[in-house]
Structure formats: structure tokens, C-alpha cells
Amino acid sequence: MNIKSMSLSRRTFLRGTGVALALPWFETFATGAPGSDETPKRFLSVYHPDGVGIPLKSDPAWKDWSWFPRGGEKNFELTKVLDVLQPLRDDITIYSGLSHPVARQVHGHSNADQYLTGAPIGGSGPYQNSISLDQVYAAYAGDFTRHSSLVISTNGGVGGPRGAQTQSFNREGRPIPAMNKPKEIFDMLFVTSGKDAAARLARSKSALDLLVDHTRSLARELSSKDQETLKQYLDAVRDTELKLAKAQKWIDTPIPKVDTRNLHLNADPKEAKLYFQTMYELIYLAFLSDSTRVATFQLGRENGEGPHDLLSLAVGLGAAHGLTHEVKKPNGWKNLGTYNRYQAEEFGRFVQRLKDTPEPTGKGNMLDNTFAMHGSASSSFHLSRNYPIISAGGKNLGFTNGRYLKFGKGNDENQAGAGIDTDAGWQGKVEVEELPLAKLFVTILQRLGIKTNSFGGYSGTLSRV
Amino acid sequence: MKPLKIATLLALGIACVIRVADGQETRITLEAAKDQGRSKSRYLKETKSAADTSDAIPKANVADFQKSVVSILTKNCVECHGPKKAKGRLRIDQLNPDLLTGPDVEKWREVYSALSKSEMPPAKEPDYALSDTNRAIVVDWLSVELNKASLVRRSSKEHSSFRRLTKYEYDYALQDLLGVPYPLANKLPPESTTEDGFKNSSELLQISAMQFETYREIALKALKRATVSGPRPQPVTYIISMQHEMDNAGKKAKSFETSGASKGKYKNQQHLLNRETGMGIQFSPGTAKLQAGAVAGQTPAVSPVVLVLPGENELKLNLDRFLPDDGIMRVRIRAGRSAMNPDEYASLRLSLSAHTSNDANFTQVISQRDIPVTAPGDKPEFIHFDIPLSDIQRNPFRKLTTTFPRRDEFLHIRNVSNATGGEERLKVLIDYIEISAPFYEQWPPKTHTDIFIESKNKGDENVYGRELLNRFLRRVWRRPVTAQEVDKFMALFAKYRPEFSTFEDAMVEVLATALATPEFLYLTQRATTDEKKLPAKINEFELASRLSIFLWSSIPDDELLKLAEQGKLRKPEVFADQVKRMLADPRSRRFSQNFVEQWLGLDGLNSVTHVPAGPLKDAIQEEPIAFFEEVLKHNHSIMDFIHSDYAVVNERLAAHYGIPKVYGPHFRNVPITPQMNRGGLLTGAAILAMNSDGKDSHPLKRGVWMLKRILHDPPPPPPPDVPEVDLTNPEILKMTLKERIADHRNKAACASCHSRIDPWGIAFENYDALGLFRTQIKNKPVDATSELFNRQTLAGMDGLKQYLLTDRQDQFALAMVHKLTAYGLGRPLTFGDRAELDNLTAQFRRRGDGLRDLIHLIVSSNLFNSK
Missing domain, CATH: 3.40.720 (Alkaline Phosphatase, subunit A)
Structure with missing residues (x-):
């Protein structure tokens, strides 16, 4: 995904609410x-x-x-x-x-x-x-x-x-x-297999699946306007899933030989x-x-x-x-x-x-x-x-x-x-x-x-x- | 160097002061003005109808455009921005003059910006130069129309109360849910503020991935803090008995007769004293002894030997490096007062410090509030502090194996007191101190057993898991939970279980997931099948949540949930009782604080630099909240916000205001005389100081504040990119202030708006940047008389109050109803809400303007009970 277009769309969305609003944190949506x-x-x-x-x-x-x-x-x-x-x-x-x-x-x-x-x-x-x-x-x-x-x-x-x-x-x-x-620095950079990280990721993924599922069933009971608001929450979960996928990729990518x-x-x-x-x-x-x-x-x-x-x-x-x-x-x-x-x-x-x-x-x-x-x-x-x-x-x-x-x-x-x-x-x-x-x-x-x-x-x- | 921001437009206001009223009305007392104003209320007249509210919806003023604006634009602009050239792709002749419904608002905004900054017509086109009068006509029309357009845009849209909890609501919800009494959500970013000043408005409460991850992180950490595993940890305990200290000091210590010649010398220094013999010794305790196997929670016999701690002295105890990383440190201090003069107070405050380097150290206050010492010296009583050790700044070097940097941590016990001089100056007498950590009331602690409940099913992880999840989810979601919903969480638990050694560890991860569900993070309202019938009512569970978020900034408690389950919450007498109960609960303090801070914009006090942190600033910040609480508690009229014959102050603030005979740090109602120039919110130092520029009063800021916050009639925003006064320009630097004002006034574009704002602020001129009353500015008498746009003269603060009370009561009452309702609903109010608001205001005024009545009216209104 293109970095610029994504961060742009988020800002445009915020502007679309009719309120000038600074993002409170340094947030980049790069993937x-x-x-x-x-x-x-x-x-x-x-x-x-x-x-x-x-x-x-x-x-x-x-x-x-x-x-x-x-x-x-x-x-x-x-x-x-x-x-x-x-x-x-x-x-x-x-x-x-x-x-x-x-x-x-x-x-x-x-x-x-x-x-x-x-x-x-x-x-x-x-x-x-x-x-x-x-x-x-x-x-x-x-x-x-x-x-x-x-x-x-x-x-x-x-x-x-x-x-x-x-x-x-x-x-x-x-x-x-x-x-x-x-x-320790060398091991962290070039040796660690990331086994713990992999287990943590798997847990996070299961939790996100549950949250998405729960959110969807909640959405069915909301007015269409409120569903719009809830979509933002879902987007946040999705963005988090993307980050997890990225982290997973790093775990799967071989550590460089130096x-x-x-x-x-x-x-x-x-x-x-x-x-x-x-x-x-x-x-x-x-x-x-x-x-x-x-x-x-x-x-x-x-x-x-x-x-x-x-x-x-x-x-x-x-x-x-x-x-x-x-x-x-x-x-x-x-x-x-x-x-x-x-x-x-x-x-x-x-x-x-x-x-x-x-x-x-x-x-x-x-x-x-x-x-x-x-x-x-x-x-x-x-x-x-x-x-x-x-x-x-x-x-x-x-x-x-x-x-x-x-x-x-x-x-x-x-x-x-x-x-x-x-x-x-x-x-x-x-x-x-x-x-x-x-x-x-x-x-x-x-x-x-x-x-x-x-x-x-x-x-x-x-x-x- | 930072650019020096000078709000250019302010200056104009000062120039307006000079207009002294020719025929001043005969002055009546402000209390009489309240009665007179009330009798004028249209809401109290029988003929009042809701039909007129449509007038409140603005309409485009195309007539004035046709009459005077279009000809100016044609003459001065169309040559370049018309059919011939269309420079900058702008065809001014084709713009739709209806800014409210037409499509050209953004283009008009550019026109407004260029004209108000005198960028157009360009200087190199003298043939098209715009006269000041004509420029003013166009700018004036545009500013009003643009303001209306933005109001219409905001208020026509449908807004829902479905929203995310604010940072502070989320924090309180988590605290109340888990029974952890200190902040947990500091990691979340601060909320933005709407144009009305509210942070809880559905239009602004966004969520991002980073925020979502932070919620998960906070929840897991909070749950781990609330729960425990394994056997009860052995606490470390320090005991300091003053009797023991004196015995140990023995002959080494320099002793003295406290009744003798050296009395004066030791009067203001901490020392040990034997109350029976009158003998004293100097005392510096050094390293507190760790008591192996000592049991905390002892109550030894009262000893005649006490530590004498005069005001602003502190006992510094070296705790070495033995405090644990986590858990609560309980500090028990048995203390009494040396004298019982009710005008003097003494209280204790704790700090922790460490030396992190030579010439570098830190000290942080760790107690949430000072605890007063009230018992007499011969009958001392225990007071205690509970300090969460993992939440305070600790000495990170405490675990070093080497001795540099220093590993020890120091506990400071300070006597914060108002006692001054005098022979029998109040001192705190302490005979026994006990420090123990980690401290648990019981084991496992209640926060743990509230989640991992006692149950006969404990042996069966599946049955027990369902049982506790059912209970937990009900509180998290504020509604009954279905078996299928519990199933899903049990499925997650089954996945996690093999990775953890204990049931609790795996379950905590599952519970953390529940705390990331939208039904916890959001205030939901489910659609019903007969959605078509408007307005649809929210159900009783949703009502319970809306009510508790409004009055407690948190989730409903068990009593509210039970009533909703029984379908009894909406019964009028039950409902009224619940509202009463909620307002009487200490949690309602959160309502006063959050509403008042947002309504009045008290954050502003942190954006000015001239009020240094300290007891005065704390008091200034607290006053409006304490005042609101007073009015709420006694159901006083909201007209007291405009003026009251009492003030709500503590000692520090009373001294600032020159109100005599107020002692102690707590806020209380004090009668005042007119000569004190106080009463109501407008003359509170918070309002006056935050609407200053760091050095002096700022009439423009004060005027804008009046219009926005009190009258709910916000002025148009300033044109974009208002230029700063360029103080590096030598020509401008040469000018006197007066010349600068004149220079600025020449800009016709600015004057039209400012004549609507500044006079309100001029009326505050008798109050300086710290809110002190003054009659002179730089040796010249203050002239705080101004004339409003409607030719009404305001003679200073009294004149302003008098005018508001005699002529603007309805406007203020409606504004108050509007602000409280918008806050209570957590959404912007729209034109569609106008009739309801008007109706509410009428009921409110008929009931006598009491603030508590207003809360009851709002929560019982259709608005509050509808989606």
C-alpha cells in the first residue's frame, strides 16, 4: 500500500468531519x-x-x-x-x-x-x-x-x-x-528466532478475530449512522491486523547473515x-x-x-x-x-x-x-x-x-x-x-x-x- | 526565540473605552436586578409557545448582498475575476450569494480572507482600490454569512450519541470496574475540544490503530495489577517509634529544655520532645531501620515522646533500597496537633526523592492529597497514605550492585500548614510511623476476588470460567450477557490456556480482550425494530449508562444495573431517587469537575505563563468547580453564576481576593460585601487570568469568552492567518502603543467584528491578569465603561452583571440548558433540538432556576431518553 495516499485519506477523513483537528500523536500509517x-x-x-x-x-x-x-x-x-x-x-x-x-x-x-x-x-x-x-x-x-x-x-x-x-x-x-x-546486541539483531514473539502474535490474532466478530454482530443492531462510527473502530482493528501481518513477515524472513x-x-x-x-x-x-x-x-x-x-x-x-x-x-x-x-x-x-x-x-x-x-x-x-x-x-x-x-x-x-x-x-x-x-x-x-x-x-x- | 504573538485586534477594543455613557441608568442592587430581570422572562409569560423557535434557524441574507455588496464587487473585482480574465480561476460574478445553501462557501472564504487582510485588490491596481467604507461593507456581510453558514453546517447534520468514551471516562470506568483507585490511562492521548469546548462530543471522538493498541496494553496492565498469584508476599516494614529514637539517641544527642532559654531556638525546627519532662533533643533520623519480621498494623500505646514537626518542615527518612517494585506502600502516621485553634490547620504530604547524580536529584509528591491532622496532641490518631509503588518515579539505581549512583530512596513527610509565628504556633506531633509494602488489606485482595470470585465451581475450569466471564462481561458491557457471547470468550480461553501455567494468567488475557470490545469503549444504543417511530427511546440499560457517564463520568454500578434488569429504572419516583443518590455520591465530583472545566475552558489556565504552579494556581483552578458544587448542592439559582453575595474560597484564594478570616485549605461558602468586588463566576481569578496575555488583561479574549461560554453566542472566528504585529519591523517598533492601535484601526476590515466583541471585555478592565481588582492602570484611572453594539452602556463589572441580570436572564438560562444538555448527551445539539431545549428552559425557569432541578429536568427529558 502506498504510504502517502493512506495517510492522506486519514487526514481527509478527519477534515471531512468539519472540524480542524490535529492528530494528537505522531502517527504514520505506513505499512x-x-x-x-x-x-x-x-x-x-x-x-x-x-x-x-x-x-x-x-x-x-x-x-x-x-x-x-x-x-x-x-x-x-x-x-x-x-x-x-x-x-x-x-x-x-x-x-x-x-x-x-x-x-x-x-x-x-x-x-x-x-x-x-x-x-x-x-x-x-x-x-x-x-x-x-x-x-x-x-x-x-x-x-x-x-x-x-x-x-x-x-x-x-x-x-x-x-x-x-x-x-x-x-x-x-x-x-x-x-x-x-x-x-546481547548481536543476538538481538542477528540471532534471536522470535519464538516468544510468534506465540504472542498468534494470541493477538485470535483476540482480534474475536473482536471483529463481536463488532460485526454489534453493528447489525445499530442504526446505519452509528454503524459508520463503529466502522472507524473496525478500521483501527484492521490497521492493527496489518501491523501484525508485518511483524509476522519479519518473523518469517530469515535473519541477515553478516x-x-x-x-x-x-x-x-x-x-x-x-x-x-x-x-x-x-x-x-x-x-x-x-x-x-x-x-x-x-x-x-x-x-x-x-x-x-x-x-x-x-x-x-x-x-x-x-x-x-x-x-x-x-x-x-x-x-x-x-x-x-x-x-x-x-x-x-x-x-x-x-x-x-x-x-x-x-x-x-x-x-x-x-x-x-x-x-x-x-x-x-x-x-x-x-x-x-x-x-x-x-x-x-x-x-x-x-x-x-x-x-x-x-x-x-x-x-x-x-x-x-x-x-x-x-x-x-x-x-x-x-x-x-x-x-x-x-x-x-x-x-x-x-x-x-x-x-x-x-x-x-x-x-x- | 519564539515569535512574540500579539493578538493584533485586541488593541482596537482599548480604543473604544473612551465612550462614556451619557445617561447612566439609576443603579439598583444586583440582587434586585435578579428579581427585575426574572419578571421580564418570556418563558414565564403564559403565552409562550414553542412555535417561535424556527426563528432561531438562520437564513441567508441575500437582500443586503443585492443592495450593497454586489455593486462594490462588480466595480472593484470583476474586471480581473470575471468573464474577461478569471484570475486565479475565480469568477466572483458567478458566486452564489446564498452561503447557507449554495455551493460556493469555500470560495467566499478565500474572498473574505483576501479582503480582510487587504491583499486584494492588489496595490498595483490603483484604479480598483477599495475604500475603507466599502471594504467594511463587504467584509462585514461576509463574516456574518460565513459564521451562519458554519453554524448551519454543524447544526443541520444529524448527530448521534453513539460515541467512544473520553480518556477520562475510560479511566474512571476502568478504576470503578476493577476497584483500583488511581489513574490507569495516562498513556492515552488527550482529547480534542469542540468549538463549544466539550471533549465528550461524538463528532470528535475518533479512534486510531495506535489508540486501539494502547487500550489493549492498558487493560492488560490494569488487570494484572488488580489480580494476584501465588502466596501472600512478605512485606518489608519500617517502624519508627519516637520513644525508641530518643532512647537510642542517648547521650550523644544535644538535649535542651523546651521551656527554657533555648525554646525560641527550636521552635521552628523539628525535634524530639518528651511531653512529660519537657526535655527535647535535636533529631535527624538517618536511615530508617528495616524491621525483620515486624508486623504492620500495630497500635502501640501512645508515647510521651513525639516528633515535633512545625509547619513547612519535613521529616526525611532514608528507606535505603528495600522498597519492592510493585504493590501498595502503606504509610501509617500517628499524629496530633499541638494546639487546637480552629483558624489554624496542619496536614501531611508525602514525597519521594533520590540522588541520581552529584548535583542532580528528583523529588516528586506521591500523595494524591494532603491529609489534615485533626486529633489533639495527647490523643493522636492514625492517618494513612496508600501509594502505588509502580506508578511513582522510583530510583532506577536501587538495584545496582555498586554504590554509585546512590541507591537509596527518601521518603519525606511534610507538614503543610498555615500556622505562622507566635509562641504557641501549631505544630504536628508524631509518636509513631510505620511503612509497609506491599500492603494488602486481605489476601487475596478484594480486587482479585471481585474477578476471580469464590465459587463451588472453582475445580472445573470450564464451568468456573463461564461463571466469572458472565459476571465480568455484564459489568463491562453494562447489560445482560447471552450464553453464546460467553461461548466465544471461552473459545478464546481454550486457545490460550495451554500457553499459560495457571488458569488465572490465561483468563486475564481473555478479560483484557473483553476490555477492548466496542461495547466497553463506546456508549452504545441499539436500534429497535420500530426504528421508524421517532424519537426512538433508548432502553433502560442504555439509560443507566448515559446517566452514569453524565453524573459519574463512568459506568453504572450494580444498583443501577439491577433496576434496569428489573425494568424499574424509568419509574419516575425510582428514577428521581437514583439521580439524587448519584448526585450525593462522591463520584459526582467528577461531573462538576469535567463539566465546569469544559464549559468554562479552564484548560486555558495552563496555556498562560504568568500563573506559576503552586497553591495559588491550584486554588484558582479549583474555585469555579467548588462554586458550581456549592450551587448544585444547595439547588441555588444559576443566576448565582452571574452574581452571588457569597464566594466559595479557601484561605489562599481568600487572601488573594482580600477576603479576611478564611482559614484552611478547603473551599467553603463565605459571605462577601460589594466592596470586595467578587461574587459569581465572572470575577473568578481563573476566568480573568486565563483570558489575559501573560502580562496584562486581554479584553478581546475576555469578550470572546463571555460570548462563547456564558451567552452561547460565539463571535465569527478571526480571518485565517491574521498577521502578527511585526515587532522586527523598525517602523512599527518606533510607534507608541497608542499609535499601534491607531495604525491597526485604519484597517477597516477589522473594526466591524471587533465592535461586537471588545465592549464585553472592556467591562472586565478593573481586573488585572491575576484577577486582582484595580482602579488604576499605569497611574491612570481604569475606564471600564463601554458601549455594546446595541448601544447598551456597560459600566464596568457591576454594569455588566446588572445588564445580564436585568436583560439577559433568558439567554443565559437557555445557554446553560444548552451546555448541560450537550454535555449530557455527548453530541452537538442541532436545530432539530431547539424546540425541546426551549421547552426545557421554560420548565426550568418556572421551577425557579435551581441547578439541581435543571439536572433532574434534563435527565427526565425526551432528549435524554431518546437516541
Whole structure:
């Protein structure tokens, strides 16, 4: 069935009632099936806690270890932190001057929760989040694939309010648990037979049969006008049957065979390099096999501690969170920069892999059809402003790379909040102007094919992107 | 930055204020106005006939079109939009001027939009420029005709009361059915609202696949919560005895004489006190001890050692990580008051908190309402809270094997009180606290045995299954069930049974399916064989459902169903008794709340940003509902909604209004004087605040609200895409507010509509954005005098009330009948209903305008008893 005509007919029906009515939920009526031959559009968000290093310009470390590039949109110059991305320069875009306005004066430790949602979660008291960017897209793209999204993180689970260990939140604002064990992720993607799922489906099918039967006999006793109303209920049951049929098809479709050479499924975060690379490889394989088109990956947690905060071991450094507190110690900026550099390097490796792989069902390479972003909701120490964000790919979606895009006003050299290592930073006044990150999210959604003009209460796209 | 929305048209209203009435009528008291107005009612005159109601059906005004509009269109538009060019494929000369029955409404709407925004005729065609006067003539005619057309479209269609339950009705139905006393359906999307403000109208209650799946999900979860399996789970129990705490604190604790010099110091801090010796010690309880094998529900002897909890203090108990995931946590607190001054109150509130990170934590209030402490300090009494543990925000780290992030959960017991300063300030005295979870009154719990009933047939799954299904389906469908219907569910059960280890587990899945049937989710009305004879009556079961949905927002109880089964529900005296019983039942609170919220549009209070969440906002939101309940309870006249010589307030709201000597959080009837400038609904802070713009009063919003909600005479909607005042335009930014108004007034197209709306809102100008009375705005005296379209002068709020009470009583009474009936039927009312409504209004007015009488009249009316 054609997606457009179906959703159109539903809207037309609503309009036909003579009342302007917004559908309350993101609902798509797509009925994608395995083997849909459209070129996939993919989305990935990688989140790292603790922000990045931004020394003061007067600091000798500034030249090499300030995260943001120097220079203008095209002629920007990468510092030592990001120079590992130099070979991919034409495939990436670096952003500055973006943040979620509601978070600008909230402690950075609460930040992972709102990076992809933009919700005003605050720092204490009652907690309510909202749907994350990836899940808005997954509600649509999920109809084409076995899994609507792949949600992973080093720590796993949901974390807690203001201490998220997942980047993904559903439409009620509830966290979606992240998986963190490579073996389990692999099994979920490429091994599980779905026996339980099959039994559950069969039960659902019997229940729907009964409901249809009951509804039909009720309909016979209603006036013709009321039968019209009841038909809507029946349509809802039918739509559900279609979804079940689709789910059944996935159960019947063989699980894709993938090349497992680069996987170290028993790696754990203490073996930082192996673990990190395996997680990225799993995302790559999930995309390659079109098992999903949406993924989020969170590295560590804000205010990290313990075994899951050790990705920095990969470059011979101590716990990652501590690095941000020690910038004023000897080699402090260098150490933090070195760790951020390592994160960029692994991201770059993944991006390169997508670039080197021709798109299995379409034109160009996989990177051309993937928008991958990498970022944090803090820049300097605990400071929820001027998020350091890199994006890669998306050429076929309409993104033009090879640029350093500065937004906002008054912070051309990223010196607002630079060099801080106390809470006076985030508690201080917002002195410079930044643009809502939600506007970038709207741009992303539109290019992924979602008809929307707003996200998290902000409407409109970001110009120049 | 978000665009700053300035409702452009509002400004015009302010300009109208200046018209001061020349001959002000002699003022009479508002109570006298009620009598005077009543004597004018056409409904009370003997000659009243229903024949005139046909006048109410609008007719197209083609005469004015011919007289003045067509010539303007011919002169200014037809050159381009006529036989010669037909630009934009529009032939204005061929449009049918009858918008009510003709086919061209949509094209006329485009014409209206282009003209009202001055997009047409185009500026580059000076020869066809339209004068302001002429533009106003066309726009004015079109706005009225378009409004009539949409009214006719809505009201001519036949509407049925067959509809889906709203989100809140479904939630209550599920709660009442399963005996689970907390919300279950939060997962459902919110309902849309009709133009009349109602959420329960059949025209809007759609269903989608996603919603359908959510119903199934909610039902299964709710059933699993209501039922249990296996042996009774061992509860964890914490006991905090203050005697014990003091004994244990021993010499370490710093003690003090509470009657001595340090008295003042500890007055406002929580501490332990031995009431007999007067000795006190500082107290911070740390981690509450888990009592292995302790039995909950104890009543130890009253101890002289108490925790003294002054107002706005809280006891924070660390419960560590032992609370179970599911089930009810019962918190029992034995508490008394330190003083019995009736003007002071104290109540307890529970919160749960956890630290999820350094510098990040959450705290959530978990008790549904504050529970007052009423017993004297020397005779403390238990109060208890039941908290559903799986429904509140928990600390997700409680099961970690490592100690970071912190795993513990904190229970806060807070004294919410109005006691201030003073030597003998009221404090709460607590001698014993017990926390136990999961808590069960009995095992298996009643919610379980209501479904899995005791029966001698329990041994035979087939017989027992039929027995319990029969009982369950009767309540779910609100009607008797046939054996064939039960068969089908038993067949499903037979399919499921092998996949589950217990009878109960399989049956719960079957019951969840029953809760997804349209007969549960919808209010059905079966067609009868003699359908031709109209209006067909609904049967007694359908009447029971309609009645309980109206007055309880839920399904009928057993008593109603039994009466319907016996065919006795329609007997007039039985029926009247049932309505009385239902109104006296606590569930009728749902009627007051949902009807008033929708009728008055109280959701609007959440769309303005200037009323921060807190006790004042809660009180503001509650006031109209409490007022309605008061009028309903005492069968007061609905004219009290326009004005009353009493207010229904609590302490916080009374303080806001400047009404003295009201103490405590509960709402009650308080007599007021005219100088307080309150009385009735119009001067309630909710109405005034939500019809403000976030900073100041908003006469346009208030005017529209008056017309829609009180007089049921909605103004035409604004033209589509009303442009916002462009504050980035430097020319506009330079203007003063007054110049902006003048600039806007130059647009002739806007003025004609606004002269019908704004004066109503101007009359509210003595009330600011929080509903406070004022006599000055920016050091200038408030001028709240305005003149209505019909030349009637309104001298501020008193003038408005006086006018409504003397001249508009019939209109308001009809509006009230209309609103309540539309809500009661759950469908839009049509022209076909007009005669009935008029008839109802006449009966209602003759009976003396009592609100309770009106409910009785409506539920006994033909409308309510017909399909």
C-alpha cells in the first residue's frame, strides 16, 4: 500500500468531519514491508558526557587543545583535538552556538537526558521528559525494518531522572532502555528466532478475530449512522491486523547473515578500544543489513564513575569524568583534548567505513544516505551551552559538508565560559546569544522525510545547514 | 526565540473605552436586578409557545448582498475575476450569494480572507482600490454569512450519541470496574475540544490503530495489577517509634529544655520532645531501620515522646533500597496537633526523592492529597497514605550492585500548614510511623476476588470460567450477557490456556480482550425494530449508562444495573431517587469537575505563563468547580453564576481576593460585601487570568469568552492567518502603543467584528491578569465603561452583571440548558433540538432556576431518553 495516499485519506477523513483537528500523536500509517526497495535514510546520534576542553585564548594550551576549530566556514583549521578528522574534512560539518535554551542554566550533570529531547527537565523536583529526535524518526522509519531503532550505551538501561544512560525517549517522555552488552546486541539483531514473539502474535490474532466478530454482530443492531462510527473502530482493528501481518513477515524472513570478523562480542568497557570499536561495528552491521535505520549510542554517563567511565583507558588516561575536573593541572587541557580526540577518531573510523561501503540498494555510498551526529550537551565544565557537535554524511539527504557553521552572536571565538573549572560557569548569566538546537533537529527531520516544522516547542529550520 | 504573538485586534477594543455613557441608568442592587430581570422572562409569560423557535434557524441574507455588496464587487473585482480574465480561476460574478445553501462557501472564504487582510485588490491596481467604507461593507456581510453558514453546517447534520468514551471516562470506568483507585490511562492521548469546548462530543471522538493498541496494553496492565498469584508476599516494614529514637539517641544527642532559654531556638525546627519532662533533643533520623519480621498494623500505646514537626518542615527518612517494585506502600502516621485553634490547620504530604547524580536529584509528591491532622496532641490518631509503588518515579539505581549512583530512596513527610509565628504556633506531633509494602488489606485482595470470585465451581475450569466471564462481561458491557457471547470468550480461553501455567494468567488475557470490545469503549444504543417511530427511546440499560457517564463520568454500578434488569429504572419516583443518590455520591465530583472545566475552558489556565504552579494556581483552578458544587448542592439559582453575595474560597484564594478570616485549605461558602468586588463566576481569578496575555488583561479574549461560554453566542472566528504585529519591523517598533492601535484601526476590515466583541471585555478592565481588582492602570484611572453594539452602556463589572441580570436572564438560562444538555448527551445539539431545549428552559425557569432541578429536568427529558 502506498504510504502517502493512506495517510492522506486519514487526514481527509478527519477534515471531512468539519472540524480542524490535529492528530494528537505522531502517527504514520505506513505499512512498509521487508524488501522495500527505497534507498534507506539513516540517522545516528552519538553522545558523549562531560563536554570538551575550551581553554582561554590567553592559555598556552588554547592553540592546540581548544575543541572548536579556528577560522571561517570553509577555511577553518582543526586543532589537535579534531585533526584526526582531517581526512574526512569534506564529509563533516562542525557546529557552534547551538544549545537547548531551557538547559542553559542547568547543571551539566543533568544534561544527557535532554540532548535529543530539548525538554525543560531542570535540575531538581518533579521530572518530565519528552520524545527524542531519533524516536520521532523511528516512528516513521521503523515501519520499514525489523527493528524500529537500536538504542545502545556503555552503561546500559535507562539510568535515572537527570542521570540518563540512554539517549532515547518515547512519545510519553519515558526513557527507552539502552543495551550495553555486545553479545546481547548481536543476538538481538542477528540471532534471536522470535519464538516468544510468534506465540504472542498468534494470541493477538485470535483476540482480534474475536473482536471483529463481536463488532460485526454489534453493528447489525445499530442504526446505519452509528454503524459508520463503529466502522472507524473496525478500521483501527484492521490497521492493527496489518501491523501484525508485518511483524509476522519479519518473523518469517530469515535473519541477515553478516560478516562478524571485526566483532569482539565479549569485550567490556574496561577493554576500551575493543569495546568501543565493536559497538560501532554493530551499528554498522545493523545499518548494512537494513535491520534498522535509527541508532543512538551514549558513551558513559554524566558525572560518571566506575567501570563504565573508562573509555579513556584507550588512550592511557584515568576516568573520563575526572579529566574535566583536572584541566588546570599540568597537562590537564592536553589530557581532556586527547580523550576527545580519541572519541573523534573512533567516530571518524565509523564514518569512513560507511563511506567505503557502497549503498546496497541504492546510489552512492552508505554515508551519503546516513546523517550521523556526534556531540555533547556541555561545552566547558558543567556548562550547558555552545554544544560541541559534529555531523557527518547525508549528501543524498541534502546536507553540504566541509564546513564550520557558527550560529548565534557574541561568541565568535568560543570564549564564553572558556577556561572555567567551577560551577560559577553554569550558574552565571547567559551573556552571548545562541540558537535553539531544536532548529537543527527540525532541519534533520525534514531531510529525513518527516513533514514537520517544529520540535520541542521550537519551529523553523536552521539556515545555512 | 519564539515569535512574540500579539493578538493584533485586541488593541482596537482599548480604543473604544473612551465612550462614556451619557445617561447612566439609576443603579439598583444586583440582587434586585435578579428579581427585575426574572419578571421580564418570556418563558414565564403564559403565552409562550414553542412555535417561535424556527426563528432561531438562520437564513441567508441575500437582500443586503443585492443592495450593497454586489455593486462594490462588480466595480472593484470583476474586471480581473470575471468573464474577461478569471484570475486565479475565480469568477466572483458567478458566486452564489446564498452561503447557507449554495455551493460556493469555500470560495467566499478565500474572498473574505483576501479582503480582510487587504491583499486584494492588489496595490498595483490603483484604479480598483477599495475604500475603507466599502471594504467594511463587504467584509462585514461576509463574516456574518460565513459564521451562519458554519453554524448551519454543524447544526443541520444529524448527530448521534453513539460515541467512544473520553480518556477520562475510560479511566474512571476502568478504576470503578476493577476497584483500583488511581489513574490507569495516562498513556492515552488527550482529547480534542469542540468549538463549544466539550471533549465528550461524538463528532470528535475518533479512534486510531495506535489508540486501539494502547487500550489493549492498558487493560492488560490494569488487570494484572488488580489480580494476584501465588502466596501472600512478605512485606518489608519500617517502624519508627519516637520513644525508641530518643532512647537510642542517648547521650550523644544535644538535649535542651523546651521551656527554657533555648525554646525560641527550636521552635521552628523539628525535634524530639518528651511531653512529660519537657526535655527535647535535636533529631535527624538517618536511615530508617528495616524491621525483620515486624508486623504492620500495630497500635502501640501512645508515647510521651513525639516528633515535633512545625509547619513547612519535613521529616526525611532514608528507606535505603528495600522498597519492592510493585504493590501498595502503606504509610501509617500517628499524629496530633499541638494546639487546637480552629483558624489554624496542619496536614501531611508525602514525597519521594533520590540522588541520581552529584548535583542532580528528583523529588516528586506521591500523595494524591494532603491529609489534615485533626486529633489533639495527647490523643493522636492514625492517618494513612496508600501509594502505588509502580506508578511513582522510583530510583532506577536501587538495584545496582555498586554504590554509585546512590541507591537509596527518601521518603519525606511534610507538614503543610498555615500556622505562622507566635509562641504557641501549631505544630504536628508524631509518636509513631510505620511503612509497609506491599500492603494488602486481605489476601487475596478484594480486587482479585471481585474477578476471580469464590465459587463451588472453582475445580472445573470450564464451568468456573463461564461463571466469572458472565459476571465480568455484564459489568463491562453494562447489560445482560447471552450464553453464546460467553461461548466465544471461552473459545478464546481454550486457545490460550495451554500457553499459560495457571488458569488465572490465561483468563486475564481473555478479560483484557473483553476490555477492548466496542461495547466497553463506546456508549452504545441499539436500534429497535420500530426504528421508524421517532424519537426512538433508548432502553433502560442504555439509560443507566448515559446517566452514569453524565453524573459519574463512568459506568453504572450494580444498583443501577439491577433496576434496569428489573425494568424499574424509568419509574419516575425510582428514577428521581437514583439521580439524587448519584448526585450525593462522591463520584459526582467528577461531573462538576469535567463539566465546569469544559464549559468554562479552564484548560486555558495552563496555556498562560504568568500563573506559576503552586497553591495559588491550584486554588484558582479549583474555585469555579467548588462554586458550581456549592450551587448544585444547595439547588441555588444559576443566576448565582452571574452574581452571588457569597464566594466559595479557601484561605489562599481568600487572601488573594482580600477576603479576611478564611482559614484552611478547603473551599467553603463565605459571605462577601460589594466592596470586595467578587461574587459569581465572572470575577473568578481563573476566568480573568486565563483570558489575559501573560502580562496584562486581554479584553478581546475576555469578550470572546463571555460570548462563547456564558451567552452561547460565539463571535465569527478571526480571518485565517491574521498577521502578527511585526515587532522586527523598525517602523512599527518606533510607534507608541497608542499609535499601534491607531495604525491597526485604519484597517477597516477589522473594526466591524471587533465592535461586537471588545465592549464585553472592556467591562472586565478593573481586573488585572491575576484577577486582582484595580482602579488604576499605569497611574491612570481604569475606564471600564463601554458601549455594546446595541448601544447598551456597560459600566464596568457591576454594569455588566446588572445588564445580564436585568436583560439577559433568558439567554443565559437557555445557554446553560444548552451546555448541560450537550454535555449530557455527548453530541452537538442541532436545530432539530431547539424546540425541546426551549421547552426545557421554560420548565426550568418556572421551577425557579435551581441547578439541581435543571439536572433532574434534563435527565427526565425526551432528549435524554431518546437516541
